[in-house]
Amino acid sequence: MTIRLAASFFALTASLFLASAANAVDDKDIIIRKNGTKISGYVETETTLGVSYRTIRLVSGTPGAKPNQLKPNELDSIVYYGMDGGPYAKGVSERDSGNYEAAAEFFNQAALAGSREWEKVYGSINEGQCWELAKKYKEAAKAYAVVVDGFAGDPNAKPPLPAHRSWLDVKYFLGMAQAQAKDANAVKIADELEAFGRKDGISAAESRANAIRAAIAVGEGNANKFNEFMKKATVRSFDEPEVWFHFKLYCAESYRTSFKKSKEAASTYREILSGLRNDPARQAQISLGLGLTLIENDKQAALVELIKLDVMPYGSPDQKCEARYNAGRLLWDEAQLIKNNAEAMKDERKAQFVKDTERAARLVVGAAADGPPNNSNVELAKALLTSFGPDPDARKEEPKKVEPKKEPAKTEPPKPADPKKSDPKKPADPKKK
Numbered sequence: 262m263t264i265r266l267a268a269s270f271f272a273l274t275a276s277l278f279l280a281s282a283a284n285a286v287d288d289k290d291i292i293i294r295k296n297g298t299k300i301s302g303y304v305e306t307e308t309t310l311g312v313s314y315r316t317i318r319l320v321s322g323t324p325g326a327k328p329n330q331l332k333p334n335e336l337d338s339i340v341y342y343g344m345d346g347g348p349y350a351k352g353v354s355e356r357d358s359g360n361y362e363a364a365a366e367f368f369n370q371a372a373l374a375g376s377r378e379w380e381k382v383y384g385s386i387n388e389g390q391c392w393e394l395a396k397k398y399k400e401a402a403k404a405y406a407v408v409v410d411g412f413a414g415d416p417n418a419k420p421p422l423p424a425h426r427s428w429l430d431v432k433y434f435l436g437m438a439q440a441q442a443k444d445a446n447a448v449k450i451a452d453e454l455e456a457f458g459r460k461d462g463i464s465a466a467e468s469r470a471n472a473i474r475a476a477i478a479v480g481e482g483n484a485n486k487f488n489e490f491m492k493k494a495t496v497r498s499f500d501e502p503e504v505w506f507h508f509k510l511y512c513a514e515s516y517r518t519s520f521k522k523s524k525e526a527a528s529t530y531r532e533i534l535s536g537l538r539n540d541p542a543r544q545a546q547i548s549l550g551l552g553l554t555l556i557e558n559d560k561q562a563a564l565v566e567l568i569k570l571d572v573m574p575y576g577s578p579d580q581k582c583e584a585r586y587n588a589g590r591l592l593w594d595e596a597q598l599i600k601n602n603a604e605a606m607k608d609e610r611k612a613q614f615v616k617d618t619e620r621a622a623r624l625v626v627g628a629a630a631d632g633p634p635n636n637s638n639v640e641l642a643k644a645l646l647t648s649f650g651p652d653p654d655a656r657k658e659e660p661k662k663v664e665p666k667k668e669p670a671k672t673e674p675p676k677p678a679d680p681k682k683s684d685p686k687k688p689a690d691p692k693k694k
Contacts, residue, residue: 287342288342289301289302289303289342290302290303290304290314290339290340290341290342291339291340292304292312292314292331292336292339293336293337293338293339293340294331294335294336294337295334295335295336295337297337300314300316300331301316302314302315302316302329303315303316303317303318303319304339304341304378304379305328305378306378306425307339307378307379307382307425307426307427308414308423308424308425308426309333309414309423309424309425309426309428310330310333310423311330311331311332311333311336311426312330312331312333312336312339312426313328313329313330314328314329314331315328315329316329333426339379341377341379341383343377343380344379347371348367348368348370348371348374348384349367349368349371349375349380349383349384349387351364351367352364352365352366352367352368352370352371352384352387352388352391353387355367356387356391356394356542357542357575358574358575358577359545359575359576359577359578359579359580359581360577360578361391361392361394361395361577362391362392362395362397364387364391365388365391365392365395365400365404368384368385368387368388368391368404369384369385369388369404370384371383371384372384372385372388372404372407378412378425381407381408381411382408382412382425382427385404385405385407385408386404386405386408386427386431386434388404389401389402389403389404389405389431389434389435389438390434390507392404392438393434393437393438393441394577398438398439398441398442399438399442399444401434401438402435402438402439402442402444405431405434405435405438406435408425408427408428408431409428409431409432409435412424412425412427412428413425413428414428429454429463429465429466429469430469430501430503430504432450432453432454432469433454433469433472433473433504434507435450436450436451436454436469436470436472436473436476437472437473437476437507437508437511440473440476440477440479440480441476441480443480447473447476447477448477450473451470451471451473451474451477452470454466454467454469454470454473455467455470458470464495465501468493468494468495468496469494469496469504471490471491471493471494472490472491472494472496472504472508474486474490475487475489475490475491475494475512476511478490479515479519482519484520487515487520491512494508496508496509498536502538505536506533506536506537506543509529509532509533509536510533510546510547510550512529513526513529513530513533513547513550514526514550516529517550517553517554523554523555523557523558526550526554527551527554527555530547530550530551530554531551533547534547534551541573541575542575542576544573544575545569545570545573545575545576545580546576546580548566548567548569548570548573548584549566549567549570549576549580549583549584551563551566552564552565552566552567552569552570552584552587552588553567553583553587556587556591560591560594560595563587563591564588564591564592564595567584567585567587567588567591568584568588570584571584571585571588571625571628578632578633578636579632579633579636581632582629582632582633582636582638582639582642583629583636583638585625585626585628585629585632585638585642586626586629586632586638586641586642586645588625589622589623589624589625589626589629589642589645590622590626590645592618592619592621592622592625593618593619593622593626593645593649595618596614596615596618596619596622599611599614599615600615616654619649619652620652620654622649623646623649623652626642626645626646626649627642627646629641629642630642630643630646
């Protein structure tokens with residue numbers, strides 16, 4: 262009996278240990294090295310000196326050995342436990358669907374409610390980026406300031422406390438948001454980055470200062486200054502992909518919208534597409550900009566890019582509305598070009614192509630007309646749709662025959678029932694007595 266109890270106790274203890282071990286693995290972060298290998302552990306902090314992590318969770322309040330260190334040049338990325346759920350995951354989903362304001366709110370929740378470093382840092386960074394995409398630059402600056410002010414480190418501490426490894430990039434994001442909001446503090450951020458770069462010999466800091474000055478020049482409408490500082494802002498796609506994408510997209514949009522230089526804009530958009538990794542959500546952003554840029558000089562290429570955004574499950578409702586309106590306009594113009602050629606219309610295939618293209622234009626412009634109410638392209642789409650006139654090949658519904666109302670048949674009022682006549686009582690049969 263004693264042996265059986267001991268065996269049972271051993272089995273129970275082993276099962277509890279295995280369950281505990283399984284749970285410990287489940288809540289670990291995944292650190293991915295540049296060589297592709299992975300480390301499962303608990304990340305304590307990310308700094309300019311590297312990533313500090315432990316492979317075994319340290320119980321709060323108990324002393325432990327120094328954590329392991331992974332140098333910054335060895336790190337590719339980190340997938341934190343909790344990124345696939347909660348408000349952070351909802352923020353990612355909304356952002357990739359183009360609902361930037363909703364995404365910003367979810368990322369803000371992650372930053373405020375989170376207890377770990379990554380939630381506060383990456384929640385705030387993503388919140389700021391989403392506000393930028395929604396063109397709300399003051400809100401973006403507030404989100405970035407959370408990281409710039411809270412994770413700058415302290416070089417005067419003993420020992421010195423290094424800044425978060427993303428701090429320099431976020432300081433750049435803050436300056437760019439302020440420049441787009443035409444906030445005078447953008448100049449201060451650029452000056453601080455330049456001084457920091459010269460003091461510590463960090464060329465990346467000086468490069469980011471020049472990028473902010475390029476954005477300030479755009480706000481001033483100074484194309485020469487913009488080109489000057491843009492060329493000094495050297496960023497590379499392979500070792501600083503976030504800053505590279507952000508600044509290159511800003512330059513392309515500035516060429517297209519602020520300075521109306523379609524050739525330079527198209528070249529920059531194509532440079533971004535060639536340097537992007539497999540990122541459909543960002544490719545959607547580039548497709549819209551490139552498509553709008555090519556409308557004047559290469560309508561067929563523009564149509565390809567705009568239709569991409571229409572069919573892809575990425576891009577904001579506003580972006581899709583703009584893409585659909587312009588794509589529909591190009592389709593209609595293409596059909597009319599052939600339609601106005603009497604000789605070409607003798608060809609049955611070309612005549613059918615015109616019909617199909619017009620029908621596609623009506624569908625696409627109709628979708629744009631149903632876009633977000635505050636989008637200026639909605640009214641343009643409605644006006645364009647009206648100018649098309651009715652579809653000659655649309656099925657016409659036959660008018661319903663209205664049958665004359667039949668008067669209800671006259672009914673006579675019911676006759677009153679005849680009063681029942683009471684039968685005279687028969688005399689009793691004497692035999693039954």
